[in-house]
Each structure stands twice: as C-alpha cells, then as structure tokens.
Amino acid sequence: MSSKPLHIAVVGATGAVGQQMLNTLEQKKFPFEKLTLLASRRSAGQVIEFKGKSYTVEEATPAAFEGVHLALFSAGGSVSKALAHEAVKRGAIVVDNTSAFRMDPEVPLVVPEVNENDLLNHKGIIANPNCSTIQMVAALKPLHEKLGLKKVVVSTYQAVSGAGAKAIEELKSQAKAILEDKDFTPEILPCGSDKKHYQIAFNAIPQIDLFQENGFTYEEMKMMNETKKIMHLEDLHISATCVRLPVVTGHSESLYAEFEKAGASVQEIRDILSAAEGITLQDSPEEQIYPMPAASVGLPDVFVGRIRKDPDSDKAFHMWIVSDNLLKGAAWNSVQIAESLLKLGLL
Amino acid sequence: MSSKPLHIAVVGATGAVGQQMLNTLEQKKFPFEKLTLLASRRSAGQVIEFKGKSYTVEEATPAAFEGVHLALFSAGGSVSKALAHEAVKRGAIVVDNTSAFRMDPEVPLVVPEVNENDLLNHKGIIANPNCSTIQMVAALKPLHEKLGLKKVVVSTYQAVSGAGAKAIEELKSQAKAILEDKDFTPEILPCGSDKKHYQIAFNAIPQIDLFQENGFTYEEMKMMNETKKIMHLEDLHISATCVRLPVVTGHSESLYAEFEKAGASVQEIRDILSAAEGITLQDSPEEQIYPMPAASVGLPDVFVGRIRKDPDSDKAFHMWIVSDNLLKGAAWNSVQIAESLLKLGLL
Structure with a gap:
C-alpha cells in the first residue's frame, strides 16, 4: 500500500x-x-x-x-x-x-x-x-482457468439505468402513462443519439447503442471485443445480442459457453463459481433460487444461477448472470x- | 372443402x-x-x-x-x-x-x-x-429447407399474458404500486402452481413453468422437445432458456442457429424469410427497423429481424423473432x- x-x-x-x-x-x-x-x-x-x-x-x-x-x-x-x-x-x-x-x-x-x-x-x-462485459468475464474467467473457454453465445436483458438518468425517468413516466391510458412520446430510448425512439415500458427493444456496418450494435461489439481483450483470448468465438428491458437497474445475461475440456458436471461448475472472487452462486432450482435483476440492486456481487449442462454436448453449459450495472458494472x-x-x- | x-x-x-x-x-x-x-x-x-x-x-x-x-x-x-x-x-x-x-x-x-x-x-x-415453440419453428422451417438446420440456442423474452389474465393483472397492479412507492405481495408469477412468487414489474424472472430434474424448466423442455417433433428432427441440437418479462403481450426470442450448408449471406436469409408463409421480415438496422413485442400485439404474423452472420462461423446466424403469443402462439x-x-x- x-x-x-x-x-x-x-x-x-x-x-x-x-x-x-x-x-x-x-x-x-x-x-x-x-x-x-x-x-x-x-x-x-x-x-x-x-x-x-x-x-x-x-x-x-x-x-x-x-x-x-x-x-x-x-x-x-x-x-x-x-x-x-x-x-x-x-x-x-x-x-x-x-x-x-x-x-x-x-x-x-x-x-x-x-x-x-x-x-x-x-x-x-x-x-x-462496459457494464455488460464486466459481469460476464467475472463469471467466465474461473471457468476458463479450469476448462478452457472456446465459444460464447450471449443474449442480454439490460436495464435502462445503463442509458442514464433520463432513460430511468422515461421508463417510469411511460409506465405511468400506459397504466393510466394516457398518450406519451418516446424521446430517449433506445439510444439518445439515434434518430428514432421507441416505447420501453412493457416492451423489449433489441437495440443498445448505434448499429455498426456488420448489423451488430456497438454494445454487442463492445461485449465481443472487450471480452477477447480482457481474457487475452483473441481467437475466442463470441457473439452477443443486446436487448433493453423495462427494468430500472440490474443487467441479466443468458449465456451459452462451450469449453475445451469435456465431462464437467453442473456441480463442478457450481463449485468453481462458488470459490471465485466476486461471484455469488444462486442456483437451487428445487427451491426456486436464481438471480433476478430487482434482487441485485445495491449489491456489488455478480450473481450466477440456472446452470444447466447442454443436453447435446458434454462440453457446453447454460447459465444466467445478473449484476447491478451501476456497481460491479x-x-x-x-x-x-x-x-x-x-x-x-x-x- | x-x-x-x-x-x-x-x-x-x-x-x-x-x-x-x-x-x-x-x-x-x-x-x-x-x-x-x-x-x-x-x-x-x-x-x-x-x-x-x-x-x-x-x-x-x-x-x-x-x-x-x-x-x-x-x-x-x-x-x-x-x-x-x-x-x-x-x-x-x-x-x-x-x-x-x-x-x-x-x-x-x-x-x-x-x-x-x-x-x-x-x-x-x-x-x-406451445406459444414460444410456434413462432420459432415458423421461422426455422423455411431456413431448414434451404440450409439444413443443425443446432439452435434460444433465449426467450416472454410476456405475462402467457400465464393468464391474473398474471396480466399482477403485472399492472405491481407496476402501479412500485411507481407510487406502495407495498405489494407477488401471488401469481413466475408460476401459479409453484411455491414461491416473485416481483415481475421492472424485473426479469428466469423461470417459466416448473423445474424438471435436469435443471431445465418445463417451458424450456417444451420448446426443445416440441421443435424436434414438429420439424421431424429427432437429432437436432437444441437448448432453450425461458425468461418472463414485464411485457403484457408479445413473446421475443434471441436465436442462434447453425446450419449444415456454409456460405449463406444475411441477404439470402432475409430472402428466404421474406418468401415464407406467415413470416414478416422487419430488418433494416440503418432505419432502426426490427421487431418489438409492443408492436406485434393484435397481429397474426411472426416478425423476424436483427439477422446477423456469426462473426466466427460461415454456417451460423443470429436473429430476433417476435409474435403475439395469444394469436399465432x-x-x-x-x-x-x-x-x-x-x-x-x-x-
């Protein structure tokens, strides 16, 4: 020090x-x-x-x-x-x-x-x-060390607070207007600097940040490129779909990961993540315990649950990763x- | 007739x-x-x-x-x-x-x-x-005919109307309570017949229907098993993650599909889907045109957009599939x- x-x-x-x-x-x-x-x-x-x-x-x-x-x-x-x-x-x-x-x-x-x-x-x-990258690599790193990460397909469920205070206000005022059957005009989301704006309350918008020439958004490219750089895996197969939800705070990610090593069990994945710094395992389906964005607000941890072995591969797993995008993110x-x-x- | x-x-x-x-x-x-x-x-x-x-x-x-x-x-x-x-x-x-x-x-x-x-x-x-299966196979079938479907990884973004009228009422009354800073008690979602109930307004719940022994929910198993049966593809590699959102009507799906045939372009995928019965293509990123659940309500079509070629494979594509779960679903x-x-x- x-x-x-x-x-x-x-x-x-x-x-x-x-x-x-x-x-x-x-x-x-x-x-x-x-x-x-x-x-x-x-x-x-x-x-x-x-x-x-x-x-x-x-x-x-x-x-x-x-x-x-x-x-x-x-x-x-x-x-x-x-x-x-x-x-x-x-x-x-x-x-x-x-x-x-x-x-x-x-x-x-x-x-x-x-x-x-x-x-x-x-x-x-x-x-x-980027917020959505941080929580993903925090979960992937300990798994990569033991099993060798080969491929990632991730779909995000992102909160509006990632788009700033005005986006939070827009979600709340729109939700109120819809519940009261009043008119409203979207002005901020999906992206303040883009041309068109869409309803976010009671909706899902598959655009975060601006579109790039390859059809991916900048947010998606950030997740893909930043993950390779942080993990020093230039050849990682990774692709992302980023979606904005009517959630105030807390990003969620549905992640599919393929590893080099075959034969790991769900329990081994759980054990690796339980022992990892900054990760909190919330994975007891029999007790309906899994991470949710509303439950992650104000907490610095990255929460992981819904861990399932891919039914068609001995090297692949599915999981659900949630974190407060304003804190760890x-x-x-x-x-x-x-x-x-x-x-x-x-x- | x-x-x-x-x-x-x-x-x-x-x-x-x-x-x-x-x-x-x-x-x-x-x-x-x-x-x-x-x-x-x-x-x-x-x-x-x-x-x-x-x-x-x-x-x-x-x-x-x-x-x-x-x-x-x-x-x-x-x-x-x-x-x-x-x-x-x-x-x-x-x-x-x-x-x-x-x-x-x-x-x-x-x-x-x-x-x-x-x-x-x-x-x-x-x-x-099942509603989430129907819209997916409607989009996959014409692609399978031309390219041979091999593998699917799908993450859903499902509306509460799939869980019935009481679930719609719960979402609306909870959203109102949260906006007015009042207390509320979840009673229906994620699943009326399960033990615990969670907040759905301004949240995302990664459980639809009851958990099975393999860690997948019944909704996820329905998507996986029904798709194989409908498409007559017993050996299809398919896995699903099903998530309930604070959306009234309109299911969305982030889908990754691998095909047998290599080398198709995004434009070819668009052309195949444009020509398919029951499918409406909404895919102009440069004009911010993509499907959204709130825009699908009351329409019988299956809407497909956000079509992207996987950056690391010549045989795989990503897409975003939306439909009114009470109609085509x-x-x-x-x-x-x-x-x-x-x-x-x-x-």
Whole structure:
C-alpha cells in the first residue's frame, strides 16, 4: 500500500455513476487525503455532501488536474477524450469508465478478478470495461482457468439505468402513462443519439447503442471485443445480442459457453463459481433460487444461477448472470481498479 | 372443402385464449353452421356475443360434445385430459391448445406452415404447440429447407399474458404500486402452481413453468422437445432458456442457429424469410427497423429481424423473432389447423 497522501478527482461527480463512485469510495473505505469533484461547466458550483463534508463541484478543465494522483472519469466519452491525456500529463493515473480508450492497445482494460496484472503495463490511462462485459468475464474467467473457454453465445436483458438518468425517468413516466391510458412520446430510448425512439415500458427493444456496418450494435461489439481483450483470448468465438428491458437497474445475461475440456458436471461448475472472487452462486432450482435483476440492486456481487449442462454436448453449459450495472458494472469495478493500483504499488 | 354444415365447440370460451379463438374464427371467416361455447361449471350461464348473436356458455361435460364436428380446447391441461377423448368418442376432432397431448406419439403436433401433412395421421386429437415453440419453428422451417438446420440456442423474452389474465393483472397492479412507492405481495408469477412468487414489474424472472430434474424448466423442455417433433428432427441440437418479462403481450426470442450448408449471406436469409408463409421480415438496422413485442400485439404474423452472420462461423446466424403469443402462439394457429383439416378433406 502507498503511504503518500492521495489526491483523488471524480470527473462527472454529479451523474448517476459519479454518485455511485462516491458511495463506493466510502463503502470500501478507500484511503485518500484530498478529494476534488469535477463536472461540466453547467454542473459546476453544485455542493455535494461526502462523509460529512461539503464539496463544491468545480469545472473539469486541464488545470483542475494539477496535483491529482488518481482521476476517476465517468462523464461521457467526449469528456474523457478531451481531458484524460491532460490529467495524465499532470501526473494523474486515469481510470476511465467510458468506451473512449477501451480498445486502445496502449490502454489496459481491467476487471481486477480477471486480469489485474495488465495494470503493470499501464501508461497513465486504464479503462473500465462496459457494464455488460464486466459481469460476464467475472463469471467466465474461473471457468476458463479450469476448462478452457472456446465459444460464447450471449443474449442480454439490460436495464435502462445503463442509458442514464433520463432513460430511468422515461421508463417510469411511460409506465405511468400506459397504466393510466394516457398518450406519451418516446424521446430517449433506445439510444439518445439515434434518430428514432421507441416505447420501453412493457416492451423489449433489441437495440443498445448505434448499429455498426456488420448489423451488430456497438454494445454487442463492445461485449465481443472487450471480452477477447480482457481474457487475452483473441481467437475466442463470441457473439452477443443486446436487448433493453423495462427494468430500472440490474443487467441479466443468458449465456451459452462451450469449453475445451469435456465431462464437467453442473456441480463442478457450481463449485468453481462458488470459490471465485466476486461471484455469488444462486442456483437451487428445487427451491426456486436464481438471480433476478430487482434482487441485485445495491449489491456489488455478480450473481450466477440456472446452470444447466447442454443436453447435446458434454462440453457446453447454460447459465444466467445478473449484476447491478451501476456497481460491479461501473463504479465498484473502477474503485477496485484503484485498490489494485495501490496493492501493486502503482499509486 | 367440406360442404357438411359444421358444428364447432369452443372449450374455455370465457378465458383469454378462448376469446381470441372466437375473434379469430370471425376474422378468418371460418365456415360453420352451429357454435357451442363451453366452460367450467363456474363460468356456465355467462352470455357471450359473437357475430351479432348471443350465446349462453354451457358446462363442458362429455354429453355436451354430442353432434360436435370440431372442438377447440383451451381450458387447461386437466380439462383436456378429462374431456378430449370423450369428445373424440362422440365423433369430434379435437384441436387442443394445452400441453396435455403434445408429446403423445399418437397425436400430431402441428404448425400448418411447417408440418400440415402430419394431420393426415390424426386419430381424433391434434395438439397446438406451445406459444414460444410456434413462432420459432415458423421461422426455422423455411431456413431448414434451404440450409439444413443443425443446432439452435434460444433465449426467450416472454410476456405475462402467457400465464393468464391474473398474471396480466399482477403485472399492472405491481407496476402501479412500485411507481407510487406502495407495498405489494407477488401471488401469481413466475408460476401459479409453484411455491414461491416473485416481483415481475421492472424485473426479469428466469423461470417459466416448473423445474424438471435436469435443471431445465418445463417451458424450456417444451420448446426443445416440441421443435424436434414438429420439424421431424429427432437429432437436432437444441437448448432453450425461458425468461418472463414485464411485457403484457408479445413473446421475443434471441436465436442462434447453425446450419449444415456454409456460405449463406444475411441477404439470402432475409430472402428466404421474406418468401415464407406467415413470416414478416422487419430488418433494416440503418432505419432502426426490427421487431418489438409492443408492436406485434393484435397481429397474426411472426416478425423476424436483427439477422446477423456469426462473426466466427460461415454456417451460423443470429436473429430476433417476435409474435403475439395469444394469436399465432395460440388461437390463430388453432384455427389455422382447423382450416387445414377442411382443406385436406378431414373435416
């Protein structure tokens, strides 16, 4: 552990993930001496209470990073692109929660339980993976170590909070309008920056983020590319279908995994996952115990259940993976990266 | 076409699917002379308007089937088990919408676009497949004919109306309670006959029907076994994960399919599906056009979109299949079977 008095900056402190970042720093008792809260000019001047002290949010400018050792960014990709290198230039290590640098070969993309040692090669910026990727690789890594991962087919059931506070508001106001038989106009989902918007309440939208030329969405490509990078499996067969649901918080994933090694039993899969860091097994069909998004809210764990052996293969399994997309999927993993940096003597 | 004056009975006429059965008979202008509406003793005596005439619902007893040529059953498995053979004994052909006889080798399990000729071997009872199976095989059959189906991995996104009128009421009242920050007690979902009940509003429940010994639910086993039977593909590799969503009507499916034949393009898959009976292609990512459950309500089609080639295989594709579970998934398919019986001279 470092003994220098740490100066931390949280960039995007007024947003949903920024708030969770502060909660997580407090919950995990992350050690620091000085805290600077940064946000856009629009949000500057707001006062945020943290551990009994009042902090005035400052505008995020290059100069604001003077003296900062660790900057936790979650203010959108354009802010990260504009300011992360400025922060690094001034001596900070950046943990970035946007997609801006994730596929940059110079930037480690880290889930501490999976590839903590990639931090040793950092050049100032470290990327936090996409929420739906994090919970999946957390479950796949321990299985890969024992059985050798070969192929993944994943379908997601994602919550609207992954699309921000306005998307949560849209889901709630739409649900209310439908229940009261009133009119409404979709304005945010599936994707604020795309042309058309669709009803999310009492519906399912098979689009998260923008479409790419190959017909996959950017969210799907993130899951596929980030998983290969984090797990150091460039040749992994992996494909994703990402779907937005009328759920406020908690992403779920129906996952099919094929392994190199044949003959594992459901009980062996359960034992491997039970012993894994950060994973909580919830898998007792006879007692109707399985993970559900509404039950995952506020908890940092990745929950795994519904583990079944494929009826037609001795090498394949199905499972259901759930986690709070704002915690392990975002803030919790970012603070875990900061803890790993301390542990490895990098901070 | 038969020219005899047909006498039809609808068993379960007061239920959600029974009502859709009557609507569908009317919409499709199905020819008949006499209509008898049957239900449990509790519902007997109710008066139902149909094509401008009033019908008094009678109690479903063996004697009620005297003189009936065609009986459409959708009053639950126990009613079918008790009365279907009684109806057949009295000369009726039964189209049964429950799971009671689906896997009986003596009973054809029919989706007319897929295996209409199986009707030729009927022995009185014909089974209507499970809702989530019907829409899947309707999309898979034309692809199988051209490319040879080898393997399917499917994850479902199912509406609560599949669990009956009380489940719809539970979703709506729970959503209202949550929006108003009031307490509620789950009583129906995931499965009225199971021990524990969970929140469905703003949640996703990975259980539909009861768990089997192998860890799959009965709904999942239905999709797997019925697909093999309907498509006459005993060796098909198929596995399903079935999930209940806070959606009123419209089942969605994220499907991964591997074929024998290599090298098909996305455009070829689209062309095959466009030409297929009962399928409507909704697949223009550049215009954000894809199927969604809320947009499928009240329509008899099976909608397919999000067609993507698997990035790691020249033989595999992903797609998203949506249909109104009360129409093509139930009533519409039952009446289609009746039309096929007429066309084949069996009625």
